[in-house]
Amino acid sequence: MSTELKSAPAAAPSTAPSAALSAPLPSPCVSLCKMDPDSGFCVGCLRTIDEIVQWAQAGDDFKRAVWAEIKRREELIDFD
Secondary structure (H helix, E strand, O other): OHHHHHHOOOOOOOOOHHHHHHOOOOOOOOOOOOEOOOOOEEOOOOOEHHHHHHHOOOOHHHHHHHHHHHHHHHHHOOOO
């Protein structure tokens, strides 16, 4: 349980969950922009080109869904 707390983002303190929900969602971009032709994901942020293009105009629900997909994709990739 303490491991989960250490990995929680600083922008979402457990004492103020409503404040975290109202804060703008950060972009997953890490300025390593290269599309992998096999997976269709950016090698830097693991988003699809459609997700990248839509990000700036998207609402929070879309952005949360993309973040959830990124987490899922991270679990499927062998980085070794």
